[in-house]
Amino acid sequence: MMEEKILTKHINTLNCHTLDFYLANGGYNSLKKAFEIGSDAIIEEVKKSNLRGRGGAGFPTGMKWSFMPKNPVDAKGNPKPKYLVCNADEGEPGTFKDRLIMSKNPHSLIEGMVIAAKAVGACRGYIYIRGEFFKEARILQSAIDDARKKGFLGKDILGSKMDFELFVYRGAGAYICGEESALLNSLEGKRGEPRLKPPFPAQVGAFGMPTCVNNVETFAVVPYILEHGGPKFASLGTEKSGGTRLFCVSGQVERPGIYELSMRTTLRELIDIAGGVRGGKKLKAVIPGGASAPMLTATEIDIPMCFDAMMKAGTMAGSGGAIVMSEDVCIVEATSILLRFYEHESCGQCSQCREGSHWLARMFVRIEAGKGTHKDLEMIERICSNMAGQTICAFADAVTGPVLSAVRKFRSEFEDHVRQRRCPQKIASRTIDAMEIDRGRAHV
Amino acid sequence: MCNNIKIDGEAVEFVQGDTILQAAERAGKGHLIPRYCYHPGLPIAGTCRMCTVEVEKMPKLMTACSTIATDGMVVNTKSERVLKSRAGVMEFLLTNHPLDCPVCDKAGECELQDNNYRYGPVTSSFLEEKRVYSKAATKKLSPNITLNMNRCVHCERCVRFTEEVVKSCDLMMINRGWHKELTLSDEKLGLTSNYQGCLSDICPVGAHTFNDFRFKKRSWFLEQYPSVCDRCSKGCNISVHSENGVVYRFKPHYNEKVNGHWICDEGRLSYHQVMDATRIVKPLLAHEGSLKSTSWELAGAAVNYLITSASKVKVVIGTDATNEEMKYIQASLPDKFGKKFEFSSYCGYGEDKKLDHMLMMKDKTPNSNGASACKLNHLDGDLVGDCDVAILIRYGRSGVPQVKNCKKIIIIGVWTQKEIGSFGTNVEVVLPGLATTEKSGTYINCDGVSQNFSPAIAHLGEGLAVNSIISFFKK
Numbered sequence: 056m057m058e059e060k061i062l063t064k065h066i067n068t069l070n071c072h073t074l075d076f077y078l079a080n081g082g083y084n085s086l087k088k089a090f091e092i093g094s095d096a097i098i099e100e101v102k103k104s105n106l107r108g109r110g111g112a113g114f115p116t117g118m119k120w121s122f123m124p125k126n127p128v129d130a131k132g133n134p135k136p137k138y139l140v141c142n143a144d145e146g147e148p149g150t151f152k153d154r155l156i157m158s159k160n161p162h163s164l165i166e167g168m169v170i171a172a173k174a175v176g177a178c179r180g181y182i183y184i185r186g187e188f189f190k191e192a193r194i195l196q197s198a199i200d201d202a203r204k205k206g207f208l209g210k211d212i213l214g215s216k217m218d219f220e221l222f223v224y225r226g227a228g229a230y231i232c233g234e235e236s237a238l239l240n241s242l243e244g245k246r247g248e249p250r251l252k253p254p255f256p257a258q259v260g261a262f263g264m265p266t267c268v269n270n271v272e273t274f275a276v277v278p279y280i281l282e283h284g285g286p287k288f289a290s291l292g293t294e295k296s297g298g299t300r301l302f303c304v305s306g307q308v309e310r311p312g313i314y315e316l317s318m319r320t321t322l323r324e325l326i327d328i329a330g331g332v333r334g335g336k337k338l339k340a341v342i343p344g345g346a347s348a349p350m351l352t353a354t355e356i357d358i359p360m361c362f363d364a365m366m367k368a369g370t371m372a373g374s375g376g377a378i379v380m381s382e383d384v385c386i387v388e389a390t391s392i393l394l395r396f397y398e399h400e401s402c403g404q405c406s407q408c409r410e411g412s413h414w415l416a417r418m419f420v421r422i423e424a425g426k427g428t429h430k431d432l433e434m435i436e437r438i439c440s441n442m443a444g445q446t447i448c449a450f451a452d453a454v455t456g457p458v459l460s461a462v463r464k465f466r467s468e469f470e471d472h473v474r475q476r477r478c479p480q481k482i483a484s485r486t487i488d489a490m491e492i493d494r495g496r497a498h499v
Numbered sequence: 500m501c502n503n504i505k506i507d508g509e510a511v512e513f514v515q516g517d518t519i520l521q522a523a524e525r526a527g528k529g530h531l532i533p534r535y536c537y538h539p540g541l542p543i544a545g546t547c548r549m550c551t552v553e554v555e556k557m558p559k560l561m562t563a564c565s566t567i568a569t570d571g572m573v574v575n576t577k578s579e580r581v582l583k584s585r586a587g588v589m590e591f592l593l594t595n596h597p598l599d600c601p602v603c604d605k606a607g608e609c610e611l612q613d614n615n616y617r618y619g620p621v622t623s624s625f626l627e628e629k630r631v632y633s634k635a636a637t638k639k640l641s642p643n644i645t646l647n648m649n650r651c652v653h654c655e656r657c658v659r660f661t662e663e664v665v666k667s668c669d670l671m672m673i674n675r676g677w678h679k680e681l682t683l684s685d686e687k688l689g690l691t692s693n694y695q696g697c698l699s700d701i702c703p704v705g706a707h708t709f710n711d712f713r714f715k716k717r718s719w720f721l722e723q724y725p726s727v728c729d730r731c732s733k734g735c736n737i738s739v740h741s742e743n744g745v746v747y748r749f750k751p752h753y754n755e756k757v758n759g760h761w762i763c764d765e766g767r768l769s770y771h772q773v774m775d776a777t778r779i780v781k782p783l784l785a786h787e788g789s790l791k792s793t794s795w796e797l798a799g800a801a802v803n804y805l806i807t808s809a810s811k812v813k814v815v816i817g818t819d820a821t822n823e824e825m826k827y828i829q830a831s832l833p834d835k836f837g838k839k840f841e842f843s844s845y846c847g848y849g850e851d852k853k854l855d856h857m858l859m860m861k862d863k864t865p866n867s868n869g870a871s872a873c874k875l876n877h878l879d880g881d882l883v884g885d886c887d888v889a890i891l892i893r894y895g896r897s898g899v900p901q902v903k904n905c906k907k908i909i910i911i912g913v914w915t916q917k918e919i920g921s922f923g924t925n926v927e928v929v930l931p932g933l934a935t936t937e938k939s940g941t942y943i944n945c946d947g948v949s950q951n952f953s954p955a956i957a958h959l960g961e962g963l964a965v966n967s968i969i970s971f972f973k974k
Contacts, residue, residue, distance in 0.1 A: 229675065231675075246672065251543070251544075251545045251562075251565050398676060398677065399675070399676060400675065400676065401675065401676035401677065402675055402676065403653060403672075403674075403675050403676045403677065403679035404544070404546040404653070404655070405546050405547075405548050406535075406546070406547050406548050406549070406588050406591050406592055406652070406653070407548055407587065407588060407591055409591075409653060409676055409677050409679065410591035410592065410594050410595060410677060411591055412676065412677070413594075413595075413630070413676065413677035414591070414594055414625065414627065417627035417628070418626075418627065421626070421627065430624075434624055440587075441583075441584070441587030441588075441590070441591070442587075444559055444560075445548055445551065445559075445560060445584060445587070446548060447545060447546065
């Protein structure tokens with residue numbers, strides 16, 4: 056398939072992460088163009104490109120940038136600085152695309168951030184990188200140092216009189232810090248807990264200043280948009296979701312990995328490109344957009360991987376991480392593992408999410424061990440309906456999405472667990488004995 | 500300008516910037532919206548999700564505590580969705596709550612109980628094991644506060660209180676999710692503020708309990724009457740909780756002008772003075788070298804004799820007397836016995852000043868400003884002397900002045916045996932009076948706010964109000 060590649064064009068080349076390599080391949084030309092056309096034209100171009108946030112929510116990026124106040128002032132009438140934050144806290148299970156960009160193509164991220172800073176008028180940028188990405192943080196830091204030496208960062212960038220400083224900030228390993236307001240809290244050194252909205256980060260963000268938060272991939276494609284124009288980028292995707300996207304495929308496929316494909320690509324095509332289900336087994340379920348997206352069954356995968364089509368199918372494109380499950384997988388076990396993750400990662404400020412994720416996780420462990428009752432299935436529905444949409448951030452929805460879809464679409468498996476008082480797909484190597492249940496409990 | 504929102508069909512006025520909950524409180528409809536994390540004296544958190552209400556034209560349920568009211572908003576606090584959401588929150592909160600109400604001091608005034616009674620599910624469907632914080636089941640955070648983490652509903656009122664109100668930052672949450680736990684920021688220091696009792700007040704459940712009240716009384720036996728704290732010149736408004744005339748605790752009573760929602764621990768514990776076992780509550784008369792209890796008539800006759808036979812009498816009134824008492828004493832004594840009196844006031848704490856950014860003052864008497872208003876001059880040099888008879892009137896708060904060159908002392912008011920002991924055998928008569936919680940009157944606080952109060956409890960001894968005492972001094 057000869058599709059246009061934006062971010063992964065050169066990733067197989069040696070030293071593709073260096074500044075010299077990036078410059079040799081036309082790097083930082085878009086930045087010069089950005090300074091020529093000015094901030095309004097940049098935002099206009101990004102709007103034309105139909106670029107939508109690659110972090111998971113799919114919010115139109117151009118619109119987000121235009122929400123940033125033009126000349127914010129504080130209560131005393133002094134001008135406020137504006138900040139730009141890159142969300143590199145890639146914690147969603149099944150997603151590993153930002154890590155590739157940061158290790159193989161860090162300069163496209165830096166260039167994209169400087170362009171964005173020009174567009175929104177930010178004076179300072181932070182890359183909030185996941186704590187576990189130690190190597191990537193180092194690569195990024197040296198890339199920033201190189202860019203600063205060449206004058207792409209720092210004071211008076213390329214003679215444009217614009218100052219922009221970029222800092223790498225390493226997180227401490229909390230999934231919830233991928234939520235933008237929790238990320239900002241964490242960046243400020245507070246507990247990583249989502250903030251009440253409104254006010255939105257565009258009004259009150261990092262350190263109380265207007266802040267624009269975007270995903271790594273979102274920033275990294277901005278240089279391409281400026282170089283080739285918005286309409287060109289838009290034409291790569293669907294009507295409302297422009298461009299190509301990095302899809303992460305994991306689970307039981309022949310060739311798991313990252314594939315840069317158009318947003319038009321259907322889920323079935325994606326699985327085929329990744330080599331199909333491993334060992335020629337039948338497909339059972341797919342989580343299409345990172346662990347928080349509701350599951351799809353094998354019959355539901357003929358839909359494009361764009362935000363709107365996925366929404367229509369009752370799931371979400373999310374962060375673009377497809378987790379493929381073959382017929383060998385016990386859905387109850389898979390959901391239970393997911394829930395234990397969520398139980399561990401809930402920040403614990405809202406009542407429903409804190410107690411509900413715990414309750415669900417414990418209940419699934421019980422069902423998995425064959426101690427469930429038929430009443431439990433109704434209970435799951437009830438608990439989920441009490442959690443979803445009632446909390447400060449979308450974490451509770453992320454918990455209930457996969458759970459509800461699993462219970463609704465694979466109800467017979469749950470009923471089998473209850474009726475047979477054991478896991479019907481019990482394989483010797485994956486015995487869920489009492490020990491493992493205890494281990495699960497100790498883990499959380 | 501007319502700012503109106505509709506709450507359950509009734510128009511309610513609000514002030515610009517109010518949230519729905521604040522508007523409801525302003526209109527006296529606060530009881531319609533249950534809450535845990537919201538407290539009027541603390542910053543808004545919006546995390547308990549108990550206060551959700553349905554707002555027209557908004558797809559989701561909104562938290563009343565954090566949604567800003569706008570003109571024309573239509574709020575429904577009783578719709579099916581809202582009730583379902585509340586029942587859901589209650590169910591979640593109760594899953595890991597130990598339900599040890601029979602041994603919990605908060606029972607009877609617990610918001611979790613109240614809200615569950617109104618909105619919660621009747622039974623629990625939670626079959627899993629409950630979360631147990633074994634190490635923090637009863638942990639002394641300080642000599643004043645005991646924490647039972649198992650009862651906590653994670654509203655974080657206490658964390659915000661220490662961070663934003665007293666600014667001691669003693670408490671913090673550690674861990675994430677369902678095993679999130681409240682701990683001290685510094686285990687060695689413990690709680691450092693002087694407002695620890697407030698933690699127990701604001702805690703919606705029995706997680707923080709005040710050690711002084713722990714296991715003393717079930718809250719539903721307590722009668723509550725408002726009064727004014729007399730432990731310092733601030734004059735914080737309190738509510739006196741008592742049963743059969745015995746005070747069990749003081750709690751703050753909201754007054755925007757004086758103390759807001761808080762009182763200090765010193766004031767909170769000052770009820771012990773009223774209930775002190777060594778407080779003198781019977782008239783005493785010197786007889787054969789020691790003080791013997793007597794009747795009011797005999798004591799009055801003794802005073803009558805002492806004053807009539809004296810040519811110079813000095814009267815020292817503590818700055819813990821009410822304005823009414825000061826005025827009455829100054830008027831009635833010369834009226835009965837002629838112009839042989841010299842009046843002065845006595846505080847004993849020096850120049851008044853603020854001790855912290857909140858409430859505590861250096862002057863530990865309630866009415867120094869009242870004494871100046873009643874034209875009483877402060878006693879020179881802490882010393883009474885060179886007179887035939889000294890009358891010392893004091894209600895337990897002001898310092899005890901020294902007496903020199905005076906062999907006959909008459910004591911009136913609230914005194915303990917130890918305080919009287921300092922005068923040796925010079926005390927002729929002791930006439931017990933009423934403490935602040937037992938009488939009515941007016942204090943003028945350090946900011947010039949004049950506060951009137953009524954009796955909160957009945958006096959259990961034979962003490963009398965000052966006008967009754969003086970009525971026994973027949974001329």
